[in-house]
Amino acid sequence: MDTVTRLAVPLLLAYLLGAFPTGYLVVRAFTGQDVRRLGSGRTGGTNVLRSAGLVPAIVTVAGDLLKGLLAVVLAHALAPTPLAVAAASVAAILGHNYSVFLSFDGGAGTMTSIGVALFMSPVVGAAVIVLGLAILILRRYASLASITVAVAMPALFGAGSLWFGLPPLYCIGTAAITLVVIYELRPNICRLLKGTERRIALHLTHTSPAADRSA
Numbered sequence: 023m024d025t026v027t028r029l030a031v032p033l034l035l036a037y038l039l040g041a042f043p044t045g046y047l048v049v050r051a052f053t054g055q056d057v058r059r060l061g062s063g064r065t066g067g068t069n070v071l072r073s074a075g076l077v078p079a080i081v082t083v084a085g086d087l088l089k090g091l092l093a094v095v096l097a098h099a100l101a102p103t104p105l106a107v108a109a110a111s112v113a114a115i116l117g118h119n120y121s122v123f124l125s126f127d128g129g130a131g132t133m134t135s136i137g138v139a140l141f142m143s144p145v146v147g148a149a150v151i152v153l154g155l156a157i158l159i160l161r162r163y164a165s166l167a168s169i170t171v172a173v174a175m176p177a178l179f180g181a182g183s184l185w186f187g188l189p190p191l192y193c194i195g196t197a198a199i200t201l202v203v204i205y206e207l208r209p210n211i212c213r214l215l216k217g218t219e220r221r222i223a224l225h226l227t228h229t230s231p232a233a234d235r236s237a
Contacts, residue, residue: 029106032097036110039093040117040134043124044085045070052078058127065121066129068164068222083133090114090137098141108195111138115199119206130206132168135199139175142192146178162221165210172203 045065049057052074057065060073066086071079090111097110115131115138136154140147150171158167176197182188204211213219 040114086133090134104189
């Protein structure tokens with residue numbers, strides 16, 4: 023069996039796990055509404071926070087992280103190689119951002135990518151969580167926290183590869199994830215540069231149509 027054939031099933035399952043529409047289902051359950059018709063239209067934690075409140079956002083964040091973690095755990099179980107894990111990590115983010123269950127809508131992939139990182143290296147995963155939370159608390163821009171996490175992951179996995187023996191393919195996989203996340207955050211980057219990006223306020227329960235697209 024060649025490499026492509028061995029990877030086909032893990033990649034498909036990783037995509038489908040990533041595509042699980044956590045935010046959509048949570049907002050439906052809590053409010054009866056379609057999150058794609060609210061705020062930014064994104065299914066990630068930021069838009070869920072602004073559209074449905076703090077508790078639904080926490081559930082969404084936890085679910086998005088878990089599906090990224092499960093995607094690479096399953097890929098490793100089916101094909102225990104760094105290539106399978108790295109490729110599945112990208113497939114999971116693509117699933118989250120372009121979900122087949124939501125007509126290829128989704129989020130930006132930040133929490134799902136953190137779930138992926140936690141399997142690849144719990145230390146790196148924990149580090150990006152702390153870094154992202156620090157940016158979020160200090161600056162209150164969800165998009166800036168997402169960008170920071172996306173850029174930090176391949177840098178940390180690259181350092182881990184050089185100094186601690188982590189597979190170099192993890193750096194390559196997370197670099198691909200970074201490109202996907204940054205691509206989705208293009209509007210946020212423009213607003214950050216213009217100084218018009220919205221800050222996160224945890225007391226928000228519902229949003230106006232101007233909500234951002236950071237998750």
